[in-house]
Amino acid sequence: xxxxxxxxxxxxxxxxxxxxxxxxxxxxxxxxxxxxxxxxxxxxxxxxxxxxxxxxxxxxxxxxxxxxxxxxxxxxxxxxxxxxxxxxxxxxxxxxxxxxxxxxxxxxxxxxxxxxxxxxxxxxxxxxxxxxxxxxxxxxxxxxxxxxxxxxxxxxxxxxxxxxxxxxxxxxxxxxxxxxxxxxxxx
Amino acid sequence: xxxxxxxxxxxxxxxxxxxxxxxxxxxxxxxxxxxxxxxxxxxxxxxxxxxxxxxxxxxxxxxxxxxxxxxxxxxxxxxxxxxxxxxxxxxxxxxxxxxxxxxxxxxxxxxxxxxxxxxxxxxxxxxxxxxxxxxxxxxxxxxxxxxxxxxxxxxxxxxxxxxxxxxxxxxxxxxxxxxxxxxxxxx
Numbered sequence: 316x317x318x319x320x321x322x323x324x325x326x327x328x329x330x331x332x333x334x335x336x337x338x339x340x341x342x343x344x345x346x347x348x349x350x351x352x353x354x355x356x357x358x359x360x361x362x363x364x365x366x367x368x369x370x371x372x373x374x375x376x377x378x379x380x381x382x383x384x385x386x387x388x389x390x391x392x393x394x395x396x397x398x399x400x401x402x403x404x405x406x407x408x409x410x411x412x413x414x415x416x417x418x419x420x421x422x423x424x425x426x427x428x429x430x431x432x433x434x435x436x437x438x439x440x441x442x443x444x445x446x447x448x449x450x451x452x453x454x455x456x457x458x459x460x461x462x463x464x465x466x467x468x469x470x471x472x473x474x475x476x477x478x479x480x481x482x483x484x485x486x487x488x489x490x491x492x493x494x495x496x497x498x499x500x501x502x
Numbered sequence: 503x504x505x506x507x508x509x510x511x512x513x514x515x516x517x518x519x520x521x522x523x524x525x526x527x528x529x530x531x532x533x534x535x536x537x538x539x540x541x542x543x544x545x546x547x548x549x550x551x552x553x554x555x556x557x558x559x560x561x562x563x564x565x566x567x568x569x570x571x572x573x574x575x576x577x578x579x580x581x582x583x584x585x586x587x588x589x590x591x592x593x594x595x596x597x598x599x600x601x602x603x604x605x606x607x608x609x610x611x612x613x614x615x616x617x618x619x620x621x622x623x624x625x626x627x628x629x630x631x632x633x634x635x636x637x638x639x640x641x642x643x644x645x646x647x648x649x650x651x652x653x654x655x656x657x658x659x660x661x662x663x664x665x666x667x668x669x670x671x672x673x674x675x676x677x678x679x680x681x682x683x684x685x686x687x688x689x
Contacts, residue, residue, distance in 0.1 A: 338612065338614075338615075339614070339615075340577075343579065343580065343582065343611075343612060343615065344577050344578070344579045344612075344614075344615045345564075345568055345571065345577065345578045345579070345580070346577055347568050347569070347571035347572040347577070347578060348572065348575070350568065350572075351572060373560065373561040373564075374560040374561045374564060374580070374582070374583075377532075377560075377561060377564040377565050377568070378564050378565065378567075378568035378578065378580075379568075380565075381532055381534050381537065381564070381565035381566075381568050381569055382534070382568055382569065382572060384532065384534035385534040385535065385537075385538060385569060385572075388535070390527075390531050390532065390533055390534070391531070391532045391534060391565065392530065392531045392532070393530065393532070393561070393565075395530065395561070396561075424530075425525065425530060425531075427525075427526070427531075428525075428526075428530065428531045
């Protein structure tokens with residue numbers, strides 16, 4: 316998606332350790348108009364697929380997923396990263412290693428919000444190792460629901476996650492696919 | 503706002519300890535169409551006020567704020583709750599006690615995204631003690647920017663935060679104001 320690629324070129328910053336900082340428009344300051352254009356692109360890509368719910372993971376997936384939910388006309392569920400007093404014990408969980416913070420998060424979704432008949436679009440900001448997506452796919456599987464596909468903003472295609480997850484048969488639609496970081500090149 | 507009050511009556515759950523659980527539509531599963539209607543109401547309430555940025559706090563404020571940013575046509579910044587490798591050290595910070603998780607979070611916003619000329623609408627899901635709002639107001643103040651007002655989804659008006667913050671001269675527009683939890687009554 317040209318619009319997102321151009322934005323990454325203009326406002327993204329390459330940091331050491333293969334970190335692409337997109338804080339200016341994606342995951343600290345957010346550009347809702349860009350998110351709307353991204354959501355319309357996923358809507359076009361998944362046209363004809365029955366999707367009745369979007370699943371994402373806190374925190375930086377929430378804004379993108381919520382705007383996508385508006386465009387798809389479906390509710391959005393976000394997996395929570397820590398146990399809150401307000402979340403029922405009756406949850407699906409997955410262990411997700413954190414790239415940005417280090418350590419492992421237990422992410423959880425209440426059983427109340429995922430059911431066997433659900434057809435889920437997973438939305439997230441980044442796909443690199445695929446750890447977060449693995450966790451979300453596992454949670455959908457625990458509910459007996461169907462992963463229709465994953466809509467990713469930025470895929471680090473030089474990392475193995477995207478290929479590995481596509482080989483499992485999951486449709487992954489990444490709007491910007493980085494072939495390399497230095498120099499910044501897209502597939 | 504009738505639509506939100508009706509939704510709270512229908513889908514909210516009162517838990518012990520003055521907890522109103524709105525996980526079904528606000529802060530675990532989210533209803534983007536409801537968020538859009540809420541954003542339009544804030545747009546009407548703040549009509550004529552110059553607002554060039556929205557500020558919220560992770561995680562459950564992000565979805566509401568992002569849809570509001572779409573309706574207001576402005577970028578959205580969310581205060582982060584933990585120190586990430588990806589955030590510059592050059593940040594504004596505030597200490598915010600957590601109602602749901604206990605303990606105190608250090609929340610931070612990069613200095614890059616708040617400036618003295620900014621006119622900020624703060625958006626959050628709940629207002630009770632006012633601790634989160636205090637933190638966000640402090641961060642806006644550190645940047646020398648202006649708080650135009652705060653748009654809150656649900657105010658527990660029987661707790662002191664809303665009154666205290668209004669008495670400081672901050673305009674607070676809460677879309678549902680709870681007079682009491684048991685029975686559930688709105689102002």
